[in-house]
Amino acid sequence: MKYVYDAIIVGAGGAGLYAALEASAGAKTAVLSKLHPLRSHTGAAQGGIGAALGNLEEDKPEWHAFDTIKGGDYLADQNAVKILVEGAVEAVYHLENMGLPFSRTADGKIDQRRFGGHTRNFGEAPVMRACYAADRTGHMILQTLYQQCIKNGVHFFDEYIVMEVLIENGKCNGLVVLELATGELHTFQAKAVLFATGGFGRMYKTTSNAYANTGDGPALLARAGVPLMDMEFFQFHPTGIYGMGILITEAVRGEGGILLNRNGERFMEEYAPTLVDLAPRDMVSRAILTEIRKGNGIRGDKKIDDFVYLDASRIGREAIGKKIPDIAGFCATYLGIDIAEKPIPVQPTAHYAMGGIPTDTQGRVLRDASGAVYEGLYAAGECACVSVHGANRLGTNSLVDLIVFGKRSGREMAGFVKDAGFGPMPVSAEDGAREKLGRLADGKKGRPAWELGESMRETMMEKVGVNRTEEGMREALSILRTLREEFGEVRIAEKQGEFNTELSGVLELENLLDLACLTAASAERRTESRGAHMREDFPERNDGEWLYHSLIWLDGGKYRMDRKSVDISIFKPKPRTY
Numbered sequence: 001m002k003y004v005y006d007a008i009i010v011g012a013g014g015a016g017l018y019a020a021l022e023a024s025a026g027a028k029t030a031v032l033s034k035l036h037p038l039r040s041h042t043g044a045a046q047g048g049i050g051a052a053l054g055n056l057e058e059d060k061p062e063w064h065a066f067d068t069i070k071g072g073d074y075l076a077d078q079n080a081v082k083i084l085v086e087g088a089v090e091a092v093y094h095l096e097n098m099g100l101p102f103s104r105t106a107d108g109k110i111d112q113r114r115f116g117g118h119t120r121n122f123g124e125a126p127v128m129r130a131c132y133a134a135d136r137t138g139h140m141i142l143q144t145l146y147q148q149c150i151k152n153g154v155h156f157f158d159e160y161i162v163m164e165v166l167i168e169n170g171k172c173n174g175l176v177v178l179e180l181a182t183g184e185l186h187t188f189q190a191k192a193v194l195f196a197t198g199g200f201g202r203m204y205k206t207t208s209n210a211y212a213n214t215g216d217g218p219a220l221l222a223r224a225g226v227p228l229m230d231m232e233f234f235q236f237h238p239t240g241i242y243g244m245g246i247l248i249t250e251a252v253r254g255e256g257g258i259l260l261n262r263n264g265e266r267f268m269e270e271y272a273p274t275l276v277d278l279a280p281r282d283m284v285s286r287a288i289l290t291e292i293r294k295g296n297g298i299r300g301d302k303k304i305d306d307f308v309y310l311d312a313s314r315i316g317r318e319a320i321g322k323k324i325p326d327i328a329g330f331c332a333t334y335l336g337i338d339i340a341e342k343p344i345p346v347q348p349t350a351h352y353a354m355g356g357i358p359t360d361t362q363g364r365v366l367r368d369a370s371g372a373v374y375e376g377l378y379a380a381g382e383c384a385c386v387s388v389h390g391a392n393r394l395g396t397n398s399l400v401d402l403i404v405f406g407k408r409s410g411r412e413m414a415g416f417v418k419d420a421g422f423g424p425m426p427v428s429a430e431d432g433a434r435e436k437l438g439r440l441a442d443g444k445k446g447r448p449a450w451e452l453g454e455s456m457r458e459t460m461m462e463k464v465g466v467n468r469t470e471e472g473m474r475e476a477l478s479i480l481r482t483l484r485e486e487f488g489e490v491r492i493a494e495k496q497g498e499f500n501t502e503l504s505g506v507l508e509l510e511n512l513l514d515l516a517c518l519t520a521a522s523a524e525r526r527t528e529s530r531g532a533h534m535r536e537d538f539p540e541r542n543d544g545e546w547l548y549h550s551l552i553w554l555d556g557g558k559y560r561m562d563r564k565s566v567d568i569s570i571f572k573p574k575p576r577t578y
């Protein structure tokens, strides 16, 4: 089938739905999603959405901007951060007006709590900035936005997997899409396309991310010649459930939980004397691994898969029930423990992609370091890189990013399609995708896809994780490149067209393999430590040489790289202490 829309949004998480809501005010709009919209990973967001409402104590967007920029180790574009923090306040009230059931203070205002790296008066002490709906904030955002989209007549294509983007002479004309229910290919023609396909934590062995977080958007755009930005910066959240990676929100520490080593010491006092357990995630993750290396992990064997304790008992049973009920439920289900009495065993878990598809502050995708943009091509949310998170995102700032930049991109698209025409669709638009499906179904079989996936996840975890060295990354890149080549021999056993999840899983693996290679290549090149990118061989930040965004192109079997300047128009870079 061929479908035609003014505006198409790929992805139905918070970013995609907000963009669809705005675009649909002025354009015939469709949302394509490989999952039912309410199963998008935004629904798993627990802790909160940051906005300087000042409901419980004084707060200002300017302080929020400072924290975001410092937290990102000065790699965020400060003009974009200003838009983020100012837009956050309006966005939270807009969500409230649309019916989002926020948790409330006794006098009926939106309640707020502390979160890592968010401070008052430029770093003095933690501030209550995270607005929340118990520990189901993302779930409530998704429900609210989905209802509004349905009300506004947005067309949804659920379980449609985008395989290819059609770009010609710098203009995006449409998409090639696989319908999961039938196995049929379709083309979608559009004047404007926005990618909001979320993160790609699934390239790591231990991750908080859903199975669907496979980076399809960035990978298929990279294969179409679009650069990706700051791919070396991948955030590890300090508190994943030991051995499973399931996230224990930072809100547990925001509500008073603390980290302890095997000697019962609150070790974060040593690493971050002012913010202690509420230091930014990159610092806390590194501190945990340092403790483990010293033999202070709970097992004490100095192996990197050791763990520490997160003690939530101090919060008290009643507050646990009100403020973090889902966390208590996860721990009862997966660990068999009552967190009001026993500490939670935790270790860092791969969580969030700071890098991705480079955009300007209107969501338009950049072609190169000069700021030139593609026509009719947009990106927002975790798959995009505006960049507001720099080298390390603060907790609660992703949900803000989705809402503020999802909205701006949707509005920009609605304006753009008014005057724009449709670009040409090649008659044989589906040929490339059809040929790929044919190749996966027929012929001699190489190594099974699951084996390649396992090797990729282990390699990324061991060599491109929290701590990195030149030698480790070289090895990683060589292994990953071989895996990428071997992928050419992957064959699927399941031939039927309907609901072929073996096929969709293999398509996702290809995307992860490309992004893993691009991450390792970018990380090897950056010879400094900044935010989440920690080089043991270059432990210092080096602003003289590296205060740049990195751009990387997938150029056949090679990687082409460039640098893009960072906007530092508000706060000059300083050493980062907490």
Ligand SMILES: Cc1cc2nc3c(=O)[nH]c(=O)nc-3n(C[C@H](O)[C@H](O)[C@H](O)COP(=O)(O)OP(=O)(O)OC[C@H]3O[C@@H](n4cnc5c(N)ncnc54)[C@H](O)[C@@H]3O)c2cc1C
Residues within 6 Å of the ligand: 010, 011, 012, 013, 014, 015, 016, 032, 033, 034, 035, 036, 037, 040, 041, 042, 043, 044, 045, 046, 047, 048, 049, 137, 138, 160, 161, 162, 163, 196, 197, 198, 199, 208, 209, 210, 212, 213, 216, 217, 247, 249, 351, 352, 380, 381, 382, 383, 395, 396, 397, 398, 399, 400, 402
């Ligand atoms: C467990 C967890 C807890 C979190 N808690 C918080 C928090 O408290 N506060 C905070 O600020 N951030 C939090 N984050 C981060 C934040 O939730 C995510 O960064 C954010 O929700 C991503 O939203 P998104 O709209 O970009 O994408 P997602 O919500 O991930 O949605 C992606 C969409 O893209 C679609 N898609 C993907 N590939 C394709 C394809 N090929 N074809 C068609 N559709 C496709 C999917 O179907 C889906 O609809 C958390 C993340 C996790 C994993």
